[in-house]
Structures are given as structure tokens and as C-alpha cells.
Amino acid sequence: MDDSKSPLLSNQEKREDVGLVNEIGEESRRLWKLAGPAIFTAICQYSLGALTQTFSGQVGELELAAVSVENSVIAGLSFGVMLGMGSALETLCGQAFGAGRIRMLGVYMQRSWVILLVTACILVPVYVWSPPILVFFGETTEISHAAGKFALWMIPQLFAYALNFPIQKFLQAQGKVSVMAWVSAMVLVAHAFFSWLLILKLGWGLTGAAIVLNVSWWLIVIGQLLYILVSKSDGAWSGFSWLAFSDLFGFVKLSLASAVMLCLEFWYLMVLVVITGRLPNPLIPVDAISICMNINGWQAMISIGFNAAISVRVSNELGSGNAKAAKFSVVVVCVTSMIIGVICMAIVLATKDYFPQLFTNSDAVAAETTRLAIFLAITVLLNSLQPVLSGVAVGAGWQSLVAYINIGCYYIVGLPAGILLGFTFGLGVEGIWSGMMGGIFLQTMILVVITSITNWNKEAAEAESRVRKWGGSAAEH
Template identity: 75%
Template sequence: MESDAEVALIEKRREINRRGSFIKEFGLESKSLWKLSGPAIFTYICQYSLGALTQTFAGQVGELELASVSVGNSVIGGLSYGVMMGMGSALETLCGQAYGAGQMRMLGIYMQRSWVILLVTAIVLLPVYIFAPPILRFFGESDEISRGAGTFALWVIPQLFAYAMNFPIQKFLQAQKKMMAMAWISVVVLVLHVFFSWLLILKLEWGLVGAAVTLNVSWWLVVILQLIYIIVTKSDGAWSGFSMSAFHDLFSFVRLSLASAVMLCLELWYLYVLVVIAGHLDNPVVPVDALSICMNINGWDAMISIGFNAAISVRVSNELGAGNPAAAKFSVWVVSITSMLIAVVCMVLVIATRDVFPYLFTNSEAVANETTRLSVLLGITVLLNGLQPVLSGVAVGAGWQAIVAYVNIGCYYIVGLPLGIVLGFVLDFGSMGIWGGMIGGIVLQTIILIVITSTRNWNKEASEAESRVKKWGGSVAHH
């Protein structure tokens, strides 16, 4: 018989082994996660910079040009970007799960199916671009900004069709972990974009038209270079040319695309609404400028979260498609811990530099002071960015878009917005009140997503992924 001391020693050794293997597993999962999220974060930052840099160059021309491009970019462009990216993210679920299940040929067909749907969506969105001035005036924008933004919107229509092509390509490459190719293409285009922005907007003095032409060319370059890459490499059998199968089963595809679009747009627009509401405060110029600076910083920070969002949705959909629910669940833990650690660092950075960073964006003392006052709320939002988008990525990877869409409507628009309006206007807390209320909505949504993620039956999710791949791939896989 072993003595108590020996039993305790054996138990201790087991515990150390268990801990060691957990750390090892964590390290391995982290490695595969960074392989995905690193290039994804880089790609998103480059693509986000296309619009942001165009705004910067337009700002060198004049205040009206800056306002026109900002409104054109964030309101008109933001609307279509949200819809297109959302519709395209249905592919994250499908391509990811088909790739996990080894149904390579389906990826190309899914991408073409998504092109059909997104190009039709682009045509549906055209009136927003054509009638931009009256639409903007309706929302209380001034005449001259509405006119400028309207001119910019007309010229930037080709960008809308580039979005329709780009997002399905992005999700197609993402599902196969071809992130580095996208990152290289994005950086090449960004360098060209800076040169042509300088040439057309400042040197040749094309103003708004120059800004629009540069954006169009840059986005189409991204699309064309990615397409060349896919066609030349054949994408390991995922691309076998154009196929009529793309027109099969469009209806169920549209349903998932719409659920994805609603889920994503509700999140994107929630923060745009913040700036619009602040425009109704007394003396709105200072709070709107301060909020815009905060949103800009939040935008850069959100690109990190969106990179993790993309990575976790690929990991979850691949593992569920391959029938490994335990691996999918472990992946969620690793990405949540990693992302939260980065979020804490970002929050500390924002709060530590709150007296300094506003002056990077403005010379106005009043705007800088208001931004400093809002910086604690910015810090809290940055912290929430650590977990909330990651959990949304898990939802996309597992195909729960419809559930999350309902959660978003409830938390954001039934709780957050009214709370923000009450705090901001009724209780007179101004822009801090509006934002504070909206943070309430994000906190509630994050708590509900944590509950959903931790109570799901992952074995059931894996078998659902298998039947989804069979249902939407079966009819084509046999041809």
C-alpha cells in the first residue's frame, strides 16, 4: 500500500502535468491564432486607412472638402460598407465549415453565390448614392455639406461594386487561412493610394473628384490583385472556374446573408448614431468634434478586435466543420484571454495619454478639453472591444447570426439608445450621458453573449455544421 505522502506526491505530479499540458496547448492554440489574426489585423488596418487617408488629404484642401468626404465616407460609405461586409460574413460560416469538412470545391461556389447576391444588393443601394444630398438634408445636414458629399457619393459609386466583389473574396481566402496574401496586397495598394491621393487631390487640384477617383482605383486594385492570386494559384482546388451552381439554392443563402448583415450593421450604426445624436445638443460643434476624435481612435482599436473576430470565426467554423467541438471551445477561451489582455493595455494607454492625444487631432483648446473629459468612456469602450467582437466572431463561426441580431436590437436600440438619450438630454449629462447610455447597451450585450457562448452544447453545434455542409454542398459536391 502506498502511504498518504506518496499518494499526495503522485496527485501533485499529475496536477503539474495537467498544468504543463494546458500551458502547452494554450501556446499551440495561441500560435495558430496569431498566424490568422496578425495578417488579418494588418489587412483591416490597411483597408481602413484608405478612407481615413483620403479624409486627411481632403482636409488639406479645405474644411468643406474635409466635411464632405467625412460625411460621404462615414454616412453613405459606412452604410454600404456595413451592409456589404455583413452580407459577406455569411461566407465565414459556410466557407469555414466547408473547409473544415474538406469540401474544398464548395468554397469557390459559395464565393460566386455571394457575388451574385452582393452585386444585386449594390444595385439596390444605388439610389442612396444618387440621391445623397436630399437624404443627408433630411437627417439635418447643412446644404453645402450635403451638396459636397453628394458630389463625392456620385463619383464613388464604383467603390460600392468593388465592396460587392471584395468581401466574398476576403472570406473565401480567410477560410483557407490565406491571410498573408491579403496582407501583402493591402499594403501595396495602400502605398499606391498615398501617392495617387497626393497627386490627384493636392498636386493636380482635383479636390473631391480626385478623392473619389483615388478611392475607386485603390479598392478595385485590391479586388483585381486578389482575383489574380486566386486564379493563378487555383487556391488548392477551391477555385475551379465559374459555375452555374452559383445560382442554385440562392434563397437560403440570402437568408443567412441578411441575418449576418443585420447583425453587423446594428453594431456599426450604433456608434454612428452617437455622433448624429450629439449634433442635436446645444452648441454641437465641440461635442461632435470631440466624439469624432474618440470614434476615430475607437476605429483603429476596433481593427485589432475585428482581426481577432476574423481569426476566431475561422477557427470555430473549421473545427466545427471538422467535427472537433472540444477544440472549437478551447479556441474560444484562448482568443478571449488574449484579446482581453490587449484591451487592458489599450485602455491604460488611452487613459494615461488623455491630456496629450486630443492635440494630435485638433488645435482647439475646447475640443481637446472635451475629448479629455470623454477619455474615460473611450477607455471603457476600448476595454469592451476586447471581448464583445470576439464573441460576435464565435457567433459567426458557429452560424448563430440570427440570434445575435435579436440580441443586438434589444441591447442597443431598446436599452442603450434610449438610456443615452435620457442621460444626455433629460438629465443634462451631454455627450458623456449619450455615450454612457450606449456603453450600458454594449455591457448588456456582452453579458448575454457570454451566457450564450458558455451554455451552448458544442457537440450539437458540430453535428449542425456537418448537416449544413451536407445540405448546401450535397447537390453540388456530386457533380
Template identity: 80%
Template sequence: MGVETPLLTNNHSNHEEEKPVSYVKEFGRESKTLWKLAGPAIFTSICQYSLGALTQTFAGLVGELELAAVSVENSVIAGLAFGVMLGMGSALETLCGQAYGAGSIRMLGVYMQRSWVILLTTACILVPIYVWSPPILEVIGETTEISEAAGKFALWMLPQLFAYALNFPIQKFLQAQRKVLVMAWISAVVLVIHTFFSWLLILKLGWGLTGAAITLNTSWWLIVITQLLYIFITKSDGAWAGFSWLAFADLWGFVKLSLASAVMLCLEFWYLMILVVITGRLQNPLIPVDAISICMNIQGWDAMIALGFNAAISVRVSNELGAGNFLAAKFAVIVVSITSIAIGVVCMSVVFATRDYFPYLFTTSEAVAVETTKLAVLLGITVLLNSLQPVLSGVAVGAGWQAIVAYINIGCYYIVGLPAGILLGFTFDFGAEGIWSGMIGGICLQTIILIVLTSITNWRREAEEAGSRVKKWGGGSTAED
């Protein structure tokens, strides 16, 4: 490559003279911009993920059945709801981000309210899955003992479902305006409170799964209420103008984009969670399920780093495309890809180096710890792959490619990866390692396709489509400042 990059525009300086800049200097500038978004977003994601992960950890210190119950509920029942809510809420990353870039600030509050209407309705539709989770879990292969324990815990976790419905639109609303530090501070304070009360209720007072449900539900609602208070009090620099009947306008079009986002992210989010379900069909599944759950717990924490970059690049791409700066959007993709791969290599090395030690943070069972150590190599590979893949998905969300990526995910994950995992795990009798290895193949294929798709993208055309999208959703006519 040459020393000079294409002319990149400053998205906040309309009258600044464009000039050639060195590749290294521009890379550093873009990295600084990305980290200002990604750093707090990563911290927020880790804090919020840690709410469930710490609950799972405390449950593991109570007993194997309690660990399996919380793990299966988190992975399957709450995991399904989390994927749907996060996916549908991600439609706001496209709409709010591009509207913000185009200067249509007031429409952000309307978009958030439309998303609340859709997600709260979806939450009501998902309630039966929580209520009848024991038979559902048995149908997909879990033992009666684990299903009943997880089902009881799922019923107690219904308040968390409705907290999800409000939280994810709020987060996308704040992220589009780059108000990521607010979410980081709120999440950090709630995590400290959650840790103390989890220890107190689950271990000290011996409330077990009941204490776990109380603390987890309360923590999620505390996040939602605190974020709402911030938005209502500050008006979010004009993005919140109060409740509006526009929230109910053109809901069907909004639902379609939300569903495309949900399908895309759910297919990704559920893919590795299916590992827990399939492993439950092995002979004597309790130890493999616990081992896989521990690995998924570690992978989930690491995935929060990639999810932070996912949010950051989605904001950068959507803002720049909304403002018409297609070259800046393209360059942001290059910078975040290189950065995330470097972080993935570091995280993989940490997993390999600590594989004999980290299992004991989650279990007192020697058998579970040994099985977890065996799976650590696959965990390290997954960590590396998942450093880039969510970032590329963030690019897709920022550009509005949700429907295209949904088809890619179906093919790579569920037509290639999942059958390969079942074949290796059961037909060739490689057990949990075989199931996971086959599914890694699906992640590899999907990542390669997304790299090719991003590389051949016409970013000028994407910027033009972003402008059309903002006008279509009312940004140009109803939201002038």
C-alpha cells in the first residue's frame, strides 16, 4: 500500500479543508475515535454480562445441580430471550446511528419508543416459553432433573425478560449519540451492588436459586430505571422530547427491520448456546454440560470485548454513512478489524496459559474441572474467531445489511456447522469436543464470507442508501432541529 490514504473527511467539521494524511497518523486518529466508543461499550457489556455470569458462578459454589440449572436457564431460556431482544433492538443501531449522522436528532427518541412498543409486545409473546420451560427443555434433550430445576429458575426470571425489552432500545439510543460513559458508570455501580447481594443471599443466607433470581432481576431493573432517569432529566441533548404518538406510526415497517435484525443476531447468539443443549444428549451429561457451561461463561466474557467493538463500529459506520462520509466509514472498518484480531490473539493466549487453573474458579468438582481443561483448546480457537466475527456483524448492522447476513448465518451455522458438530460428536463418538469442533467450522466459513462481503462493498452507494433510509423513516421531515 502507498503511504497516503484516500482523502478522509472529519465527520464533525463540515468546512475543514480535506488534505492527504499519512496512513499511520490517520490509523491512530481513527483508533482513538473507536476506543472512545469501544472502551466504555466493552466495559458496559462486560459488567452487564457479568450479572448473569456471577450468578452462575455463585450457583456453582452451591452445587452441581444448581450450576446446571442456572447455566441452562441462562443459555437456553434467557439466552433465547436475550438474543431476540438484543437483535430486535439492534434495528436502532442502523436507524438512530444514521439519523444522528444526518442531524435528525429528535427522531432518535421516537425510534426508541417504537422499539419499546415492539419489544414489550415480543416479551409478552415469549412468556409461555418461560412458563413451560421444563417440558421444552426435556424435548430438546435435557434430563428431567436439570429441566425441572432450570424451569423453576426460569419462572422466577420473568421480570428480567421485560427489563431486556426496555434496556436494549435505551442502549442503542444512547450509543448512537456516543453517550457510552453514562451506561458504563451505571453498569459498574450495579455490578458492585449485584456482587455483594449475590454473595449475601445465595451463599451467606443460603437462599440458593431463590436468592439468585432476586438479585439478578433487581440488578437488571436497576440498570433500566437509572438509564431512564438520565434520559428524562437531561433530555439527552434534545434527542428526547417526551412521549409521542409517532411511536405508533409505521410500526409494520419498523417491525420488518427489527425482525431482520433479530434473525441475524439470534442465529449468531444461539449458535454456541446450542452446544449446551446438544451436549445434554450425551451419556451421563451432567459433567459435560457443566464443563461446556464454564467454557461458554469464559467465551461470553470475551465476547463482550467483541460486542463493544461491534457497537463502536456500528455507530461509526452508521454515523459516517448518514453524514455521507463513505471513505471514513470504510477506513473505520479496516482499523477496527485489525484491532480486534490483535486482541483476539492475546485473549486466546491467556486461555491456553490458564487452562489448568480457570476451571476451579467456577466449580469445586474435580471431574468438571478436568473436562473443562480438555475443552480449553477449542475455547481458545473460538475466542480468536469471535474477536473478528461480531465486528463484521457490527459493520452489517451499521450499513443496514441485516437480511443478507441472516441468510449467510443460516447457511454457515445451521446447514454446515451444526450438522458437522452432530456428526463428529455422535456418529464419530468424539463427544463434546467433536460437537464443538464441527460448529467452529461454521464460524470459520461465516467469517470468511463476511470478510469478502465487506471487501467488495461499494461504500459510496451505501452512503446514498443511508440518506434515503433517513428520509424514509421520517428523519428529514419531522425531526428538524
């Protein structure tokens, strides 16, 4: 009897294995269809600042430090706030789209514009008073004044962020990521040429850098907005509406929770640059750590692409009540992202003697950057998974919970450990970075556990409740 059943069981197991492989393949195809253009878009947009930093580094060490600090600290703070506030749309638009409430998306985007434009006005004083702020946090007077002057010129970029992120979340929720990719690619090509022309060829230095960077960000906003206005986005855009000003208080609460969660992540490694500025003779360490953060930022764009993809997949599936598909998508994207992280880590280690030369003509800065490459490689690996798990949290609407986890892991454990190792134990930038990597590792492990024990059926029910709560009927009529 056992012998007669064995072939049947074997065939059934084979069919199950083939079915699982097909499911993985299909889910991977869905993820890459979203993640591919999203990664490309993120890399193009990140490259705007990175290219500006690279061209500025060819002008001089002070210019490199000024652009690096403004990019990573001042603009980094604004980027984190704006992306975080806009990420409320990933939850709301994604779940509304999954539930078939298409016309709600345009109203949500307009509400987000109102909130983010007000937030941008609130952030303007940070740009205006950035020199004393940077000095207060330990940056040298020379670097602070150079970065502060550049920050004043970059205020237009702040308002471009306010419009850009809601537009992107609006398009992402519908899977229209290729539009963002095309617009960003065309702008990047123009940005590279005009950066060379104004910064190096015409010798405009930081003034030229600011002009090109501001114009490039506004071209991205205008290009995407034109697509939405012309195409109507398959019914998701039905024109400007006074509904944009309704339910703002509740919308602000979710936006703030999203902002706190993502800002605590974005600012964490930004703080690394600031703390390094308190070391003795900080110019070379600041330049070296800024180059490493630049490279880390490029790799993080891959993870941010997967962050966007998994957020869309989870929110869409939960919005349509498909809990099993949401859970399966999480597993596939985590494995995929970890594989990519290992590859990126290997590339960093293999090129550690060469990539610093792309960012600086200073031998001292290049040597310091090469010495820090091992820390960069480990950070790259950790950051391959962490943003993906954050994307799961945004898709499911767990922003408030993750914000508390981030405060504990990053600012109660990681940051004090880094300061203790770097200054008290005299390990310098290596000690600061090591302690902060410990915070990232702890946060990632906690998110892995939370994701593993989640009741996805309950999450699907909460998504249905959320769609009803945010005025679907009002927005549709």
C-alpha cells in the first residue's frame, strides 16, 4: 500500500513545487514591474544631488564639504520630512486603489499638497539660519558658513519636494512608475550637461550648482504634473477640488506619523556626518564620510525602489482583502532585496581603492574613504533589508509603531553607542559608525519579528475600515 501511494505523493509534491515556483516567479514579475522603474527613478533623482556634489568636489575641498553638508544635513532634513509626510499617501492611495475607489486618489494628492506646502514654509527658517544651526551641532565655522550660503540658494528645491512626493505616491499607487522614470531620466541627462557647463566650464562654482539643481527638481515636478493633467490618470484625477481642504486634521495626523517614522531613518545617517564634524581636524573625515554616505545613498535608492514596490503591493492587496497575497509578497521582496544587498556589498569591497577618486582630487580624503569602506560595505548590506521592511509598514499603515521602534533603536541605543565608542573610547569615525550600525541591526531584527508574527487577515480588515473612514463616498460623488 505504501509503495502504491509513494508515486502519487511524489507527483503531488512535484506539482506543489512547480506551483510554488510559478507563484514566486509571478510575484517577482509584479514586484520588478514596480520596483524596476521606481529604482531607476530614485537613482536618477538621487544622482542630481550626487552629481552636483561630484562636480563641486572638483572645484575644491571646501566646496565639496559645503555641498555635502547641505545635501546630507539641510536638504536631507527637508527630504526626510517631505518624503515622510507624503508617504501617508502610500497607505491611503494604495489601499483605496486596491478597493476600487479610484477617484479618491486625486483628492488625497491635493490634501497632501496643502499639508506639504505649509510644512515647506515652516522649514524655510532652517535654511535661512543654517550656519548657526550647523555650528551648534559641532560643524566648523568655515564649513557651516559655506554650507549655509549654499542652503539659502536651495530654498526653491524645498518647495519642489513639497509637490513632487505627493505626485509620486499618487502615480506609484496606480503602478504608473514608468512615467516617473522617463521624466527623471531626461532631467538627469540635462542636469549632467549643465552642471559641467556652469560649475566647471563657466566657473560659476556653487552658484552654478544651485541654479542647475533647483531647475532640475522643478522640471521633474512639471513633467509629472503635465502627464497627470493631460492623461487624467485613468480617472484618478478629476480636477482640483475643495475636498482637498476637508478632513485635513486626520490627514495631518497620519502624515505626521509617516514623517516621524521616515525622518528618524533618514536623519540617522545624516547625524553621522554632523557628529564627525566634532572630531579634531574634521575637514578630511567629513569629506570621507560624505563620500561614503553618497555611495550608500546610491545603493539605498535600490532599496527605496523595493520600498515603493512592496508598499504598493501590500496596500493594494490589503485594500482588496487579499491577506495571503500580501504576506507572500513580503517574503519574496525580502529575499530579493537581501540578495541584491550581498552583491552591492561585494562591489563596494572590490572597488574600495578606486571609487574615492571619482569624488575628490585630494589624496588624503581618498585614503580616508578607502579605510572606511568596510563600514560602508556592512551598512550597505543592512540597508538592503531595512527600507523594505519600512515599506511593508507603510503599506500596512504601521507608521506610529515603527516610529517608536526607530526612536528606541536609533536614538536610545545606536547614537549613544556611537558617541561613546567614537569619543569616550577614542575610536573616532569608525567607533561612531560602528555604534550606529548596531542601531540599524537592532531595528531590522525587530521589524523582521513583527512582520513574521503579523495577522494579515486582521490587517486586511483594518484596511477596509481605513478606506471607509477617509471619506470614500464623499470623494467619489
